[in-house]
Amino acid sequence: MAAKKEIKRIAKIQLIGGQAKPGPALASIGINMAEFTKQFNDQTKSRNGEVVPCIITAYSDKSFTFITKTSPASVMLKKIAKVNKGGKNQLTDTVATITKEQALEVAKYKMPDLNAYDEEMALRMIAGTAKQMGIKIKDVDLTPKKTAKEGK
Numbered sequence: 001m002a003a004k005k006e007i008k009r010i011a012k013i014q015l016i017g018g019q020a021k022p023g024p025a026l027a028s029i030g031i032n033m034a035e036f037t038k039q040f041n042d043q044t045k046s047r048n049g050e051v052v053p054c055i056i057t058a059y060s061d062k063s064f065t066f067i068t069k070t071s072p073a074s075v076m077l078k079k080i081a082k083v084n085k086g087g088k089n090q091l092t093d094t095v096a097t098i099t100k101e102q103a104l105e106v107a108k109y110k111m112p113d114l115n116a117y118d119e120e121m122a123l124r125m126i127a128g129t130a131k132q133m134g135i136k137i138k139d140v141d142l143t144p145k146k147t148a149k150e151g152k
Contacts, residue, residue, distance in 0.1 A: 005059040012055050014072070015040065017047030029056055031064040044068060051075045070113045073129045076106045087134025097136040103127060 011029045020040045022033035053069040087093025107122035116122040127140045
């Protein structure tokens, strides 16, 4: 039976799909950077140019495993809204408006990484992110829903 490897570190980083290079972010994790970048670029070549969050588990013998996640909601919303950055003040700045269908598309894409039971709850999560960025979504109501304790 093989001996269990000792986990040295778990790191969460964001890299560009298909374009990862050895650098300070990877050096501090303590893994074989050349091997990681080769494997990461091979796995994410279909997502070339996208921001790809990655969770790396580094072991004491310099080996590693990694899991890639879906692109951040904020990146997806900026891409759909065709803006470079969100508003400075979410109460006064509106940088763009998108449709409910576009927001639902982001929610469906993000569904594997969200802790939502259905698309409607995922849409509300995405709408919250959009609101914080100053992006309005047509036909989406973000008022809190009443719970059984609160009454009608």
